[in-house]
Amino acid sequence: MTITNNGGALSTRVDIAIRGIRVAAPVHREGGAGPSDDGHVLFQGMQSAIPVNQDSPYLVDDGKLLLDGEDTGLEVSPVSRPAFYDLATADGTPYEQIARLHGAKVLATTVVQTCIRYAEIERCRFCSIEESLASGATIAVKTPAMIAEVAEAAWRLDGIEQMVMTTGTSNGRDRGATHLARCVRAIKAAVPDLMIQVQCEPPADLQTITDLYEAGARSIGIHVESMDDDVRRHWMPGKSRVPLDEYRAAWREAVRVFGRNQVSTYLLVGMGEDPDQLVAGAQELIDMGVYPFVVPFRPIRGTLATDVDRVPAPPRSVLHDVTLRVSQALIAAGMRGSDQKAGCAACGACSALQTAGG
Numbered sequence: 574m575t576i577t578n579n580g581g582a583l584s585t586r587v588d589i590a591i592r593g594i595r596v597a598a599p600v601h602r603e604g605g606a607g608p609s610d611d612g613h614v615l616f617q618g619m620q621s622a623i624p625v626n627q628d629s630p631y632l633v634d635d636g637k638l639l640l641d642g643e644d645t646g647l648e649v650s651p652v653s654r655p656a657f658y659d660l661a662t663a664d665g666t667p668y669e670q671i672a673r674l675h676g677a678k679v680l681a682t683t684v685v686q687t688c689i690r691y692a693e694i695e696r697c698r699f700c701s702i703e704e705s706l707a708s709g710a711t712i713a714v715k716t717p718a719m720i721a722e723v724a725e726a727a728w729r730l731d732g733i734e735q736m737v738m739t740t741g742t743s744n745g746r747d748r749g750a751t752h753l754a755r756c757v758r759a760i761k762a763a764v765p766d767l768m769i770q771v772q773c774e775p776p777a778d779l780q781t782i783t784d785l786y787e788a789g790a791r792s793i794g795i796h797v798e799s800m801d802d803d804v805r806r807h808w809m810p811g812k813s814r815v816p817l818d819e820y821r822a823a824w825r826e827a828v829r830v831f832g833r834n835q836v837s838t839y840l841l842v843g844m845g846e847d848p849d850q851l852v853a854g855a856q857e858l859i860d861m862g863v864y865p866f867v868v869p870f871r872p873i874r875g876t877l878a879t880d881v882d883r884v885p886a887p888p889r890s891v892l893h894d895v896t897l898r899v900s901q902a903l904i905a906a907g908m909r910g911s912d913q914k915a916g917c918a919a920c921g922a923c924s925a926l927q928t929a930g931g
């Protein structure tokens with residue numbers, strides 16, 4: 574087995590994921606579904622979404638990463654603002670409110686920016702999906718035509734290579750997947766070669782997974798965030814009512830339909846889980862053909878974890894250990910994020926796994 578942990582690069586990648594960097598990043602996110610409040614850069618040529626923190630000892634200067642003023646020997650450069658951000662639809666909606674550039678080559682959107690689980694008693698404690706709506710940074714529902722229009726422009730003007738589409742969870746049995754499928758069809762009609770990943774909760778009717786594939790999606794993320802039921806109940810009171818076995822059934826069906834290593838899930842580090850149990854959970858996923866996308870919990874304004882619970886980022890040593898062990902398991906299984914056709918694992922920006930070779 575070849576283990577390319579990339580030595581110091583991995584340690585530094587983990588360190589900046591926790592401590593952030595000082596950089597002027599034209600491509601950035603505030604609020605929204607999943608990790609945010611970050612700047613998008615190339616770290617050693619790899620797409621990376623790193624917290625921007627004016628108190629960090631790391632500074633990006635002229636393509637170099639400095640630590641306390643000393644050159645680390647590592648290259649970091651901000652991603653440039655894409656040309657499609659300057660456009661708007663015929664009714665005046667800025668393209669930037671419909672879909673955003675993630676990393677350097679990924680177009681990302683949340684097709685429905687509301688979630689049935691957003692009441693405080695139900696909400697995932699790390700999520701701020703409706704905050705970007707409240708701030709006016711996006712719109713509640715994106716139509717298939719709107720998204721296709723933006724995808725075509727981003728493909729043509731900025732050379733995006735893949736697209737990620739997520740959704741807040743809806744009330745229906747499909748948990749939002751039907752609207753996702755309509756959006757995928759519209760995008761594929763406009764840009765046939767664009768690879769698309771869809772992200773949703775396990776649909777009650779597993780046929781929905783085939784529907785998403787037939788619409789044209791080629792990777793799928795079904796995100797559990799933790800394989801520990803105690804952690805799930807505390808951090809995701811609403812979502813934890815979907816039993817883990819329902820996730821397992823959806824992952825198995827997704828691997829059958831989309832193929833091995835075209836299915837992924839997030840695993841968050843820093844929610845109080847046991848690291849050995851987290852790695853064991855990741856191994857179970859890998860054995861199923863599912864890529865565990867290991868991402869640190871990040872304190873983000875507008876989330877319950879930050880505003881109410883004051884949960885800090887995880888210790889660097891824990892994130893380093895878990896990332897290294899999971900990347901070794903991925904390498905042993907021959908599963909690399911970059912082999913996914915689209916999606917977060919293919920992008921890699923929110924995780925240090927790709928720096929570790931996973």
Ligand code: SF4
Pocket residue numbers: 607608622675676679681737916917918920921922923924
């Ligand atoms: S890993 Fe996923 S959420 Fe993170 S920047 Fe890439 S596409 Fe966006």
